[in-house]
Amino acid sequence: MSLLDGFRRVRRVNTPDRRAAAWLPYALVLLAVAASLTGLTVRPTAGTPSRTVDYVIVAGAPGLRWDDLDPQRTPALWQEATRGSIGWLSVRSAQRVTCPADGWVTLGAGNYAAYPRPGAERSRCDPPAPELTRPDAIGANITNQRNVVRDNQDRLPYGAVPGALAETLRCTTAVGPGAAIMAARPFGRVDKYQADLPANPAPLLSDCQLSVVDLGTVAGSGAERAAAVARADAILARVVAARPERSLLLVAGLSDTDRGSRLHLAIAAGEGWNGGWLTSAGTGRVGYLQLIDLAPTVLTALGKAWPEKLFAGRAATVVPGRPAGVADAVQGPHNADKRATAQRAVAAIFFTVLAILLFLLFVAIVPVLGRARRHSRPTRPALPPPHLVAGFELALIAASLAIPAALVADATPWWRAGRPAWAFALATAALIVVGTVLIRVAPRYQRTLWPLGASAGVAAVVVAIDLLTGAQLQLNGVAGYSATIGAQYAGVGGVGVGVFVAGLLVLSGCLAQWVSKPWRPVIVVLLGGVGVVMVGSPYLGADAVGAIAVTAGVCVAAAISTGGWLTFPRFAWAALAGLAVTIGFAVLDLRRPALEQGSLGRLLTELSNGTGGPAMQRAAAANGETLLHSPLTIVAVVGVLMLVFCRFSPWGGLSRVFGLHPALRAAGAGIAVATLLAGILGGTALVVAGAAAAAVVPTTVLTVLRVLLHAADRTRPEGETDGPGGPALRKSDEDHLAAR
Structure with a gap:
């Protein structure tokens, strides 16, 4: 090359266009961060409560459910449900199972509360039997009420004050x-x-x-x-x-009556409460209401302010769109x-x-991994048979699709079958088979990263479509959560x-391998920004804490996506980007009214006014309970152990x-x-990490197996044939080494 040619090349590199192109990836990263922040801060308009009334009547029937109603046998209930607004009532209290007394005291506290029960009565749910005295002919006294208040304040982590609703009103009437x-x-x-409703209850109710x-x-x-x-x-x-006139009637099946948790009946009938679904900002789901929402609903309907530091619920609102018939x-x-x-x-x-099958699958594949890597010794173990490798590949792909298939299976009415467990198993198995076959017959199947990237993409797309359509598969879904x-x-x-x-970050990692190093962080941040918005937007995932955890994970992934280790400068830039999104969202969330704040804003508000201690205590207790009882804890541990084996064993292959x-x-x-932060901050311990492990560890092991099978392709004797993925793998190796 002549000196003139060299000068021209240097000049081309230093032209303004080239300098602008060098900054383009960083500009796109900043744009993605700004878009993520904007997507998180936009919130739906809060619903407005219905018009105020002069009187509120709460009629409670512990144990009453919607399947108890019938137009002939329960005409009054049916009539009120037909003309009023209705919903499913979650009766969670401070007890694992809400018995009648727990439901009544939670309703009066506006917070998760419990009614003390002697040890002999803790194994059953009896009708309420308070220690009542009648010092006069007007009211009554509950003699052990101070003990009830003290028990909820000192022993339970919710800060509930039994009687808080009554204390905000000048006068209350109780029947029963x-x-x-x-x-x-x-x-x-x-x-x-x-004690009983009088023959003419009109004067009493007014x-x-x-x-x-x-x-x-x-x-x-x-x-x-x-x-x-x-x-x-x-x-x-x-x-x-x-x-009386201008009154609101609330009917609630406000507790369970056995040792199982169920959803119960909620009806609101009155002017402005007709013909809709009940909901609240506490549930964020049309047609669902919490027991703790009834106390703020009472005060809001009466036009009174309610003690936000004491009440954990939110006032109910009415949303149109309910079918006309109750049935x-x-x-x-x-x-x-x-x-x-x-x-x-x-x-x-x-x-x-799933935990048992993954454990058995990983144990079974360890000997195959040990035999997969060629050795340079004259005597070496035979490679695993191709049909055995092909069988394990299909099994690993199927395992990675188990949870996405379970999520899609929740779209079928499996729960209405006579044997719901078998119906769900058949639907999930069929979807797993379909997904595995589609990945296997794809033209790019022999590519080293195809099974890993394809299964990860399927997982991310399934969850994304569900969130875009209202998270209908999450609610009361096997791979979601139960409203009970x-x-x-x-x-x-x-x-x-x-x-x-897990699916989104693995997919971004696979796609990033197709571009040059400067553009790899762009791929990770662009897809990660989509994930942050999907998880944190109140229109979609509605998990602000989870969005913060995802932001941290995306920043770390982007920082080291070009290779090398997480050095201090990289960590600093990743931390600053994550903090920018987190602080920006927190500041904007705190500027909203208390009723419109997200989970992050409410947590910061509690911390600032000194009531955050119980919230942190509840999160710690939830983490401990979930850690010990969730099968996904086992999945997370097994997945980590398998990755450690693949990374540090002599024939591991994950390092390669x-x-x-x-x-x-x-x-x-x-x-x-991301998964560890989301689990710990969200009170679910290793559930998030376990789900991620189930989705990506099996296909990661498959990728390791393919790499081991061709680790010595460059030095093997001439004349040996290629196994599955061989040519593609060697081409990938050569391209990678050439790029370096």
Whole structure:
């Protein structure tokens, strides 16, 4: 090359266009960060409560469910449900199972509370029986109320104050023992009390702004249960006939009556509350309400402010779009209680079986990995047979598709089958087979990274489509969450976050290998920014804490996607980018009214006003319980052990995979950071990491197997034939070495 040619080349490199092109990746990264922040800060407009009323009547029937209603047997309940707004009521309290007394005290506290029970009664749910005295003919006293308040304040991590609702009102009326528990002030006084509804209840129901009526406990089955429902309906009919003008009637099946958790009935009837679905900012899901939402609903309907530091719920609002018929809305094929109950049982079976199968699969493939790498010694172990390798490849692909297939299987009505577990298993197995076949018959199957990238892409796309369509497969889905637990009702669950983040980062790592080094962080940040918005947007994933964790993982992955280690400068830039998104979102979230704040804003508000301690205590307790009881903990541990084996064993092969494809090592680091942070901060321990491990570790092992089978392709004797993926792998190696 002449001196003139060399000068021209240098000049071309230093032209303004080339300098601009060098900065383009960084500009795109900043654009992606800004877009992520914008997507997180946009929130839906909060619903406005219905018009105020002069009186509120709360009629509670512990155990009452939607399948108890019938137009002939329960005409009063059916009529109020037809003309009022309705919803599914989650009756979570401070107890694992909400018994009638727990439901009543939680309703009165506006927060997760519990009613003390003697040791002999803790194994069953009895009707409420408070220690009542009648010092006068007007009201009553609950003699042990101070003990109830002290027990909730000192022993339980929710900061509930039994009687907080009654304490905000000048006067309350209670009819029945359960109503007395709710209406008692923190020092035990019930303003006005009647053991039974009088013959003419109209004067009693108009004495105070809030009246509480115990409709009786609905328990048992068969004729016993039908009789209890009929009695509740008869009492409600008398209440409806005597209710004053400009009043709101709230009917709630406010607890369970056995040792299982169920969804119950919620009805709001009154002017402005007709013909819609009930919802609240606390659930974020149309048609779902929490028991703790009823206390702020009462005060909002009366036009009064409610103590936000004491109440954990949010006021109910009405959303149109409900079917006109009650049966069409909540019974038969639309019975969410039946689906949620089936989900909890089948989910436990599914994830337990998945953990066992993954463990057995990983144990079985260890000898194959040991024989896969060629040795230079004169005597060397024979390579595993091609048909055995092909069988393990298909098994590993199928294992990685198990959770995405389970998520799609929730679109089928498996829970309505006579044997729901078998119906779900058949649907999931069929989807796994279809997905495995599609990946196997693809023209690019022999490419080293194709099974890993394709399965990761399937996982990310399945979760993304679900979130874009309202997360319908998450709610009461085996791979989602159950509304009966009372922890989440909308958005993406812990399993979904793990599968989505792992799939997205692995896919970005595979795609980044196709571009030059300066552009690899761009690929990671662009796809990662989409993930942040999908997880954190209140329209989609509605998990702000999860979005922060994903941001941290994406920043780490982008920092080391070009190769090398996570040096201090790289870590500093990644940390600054993550903090920018987190702080920006937190600041904008805190500027909103308290009722419109997301989970991050509420947490920071609690920390600032000194009430964040119970929230942190609850998160720690949830982490501990989930860590010990979730099968996904086993999946996470087994997955990590398998990766450690593949990385550090003499024939591991994972080091070679990372050396050939540094963007995959970056994706693995980002997944570890994101899933661990999301699990710990979200109170789900290793659930997120376990779901991520189930989605990507099997196909990572498959990639390791392919690399080991061709680790000595350059030095093997002439005349040996290529195995599966051989030519593509060698071409990839040569391209990579040439690029370096």
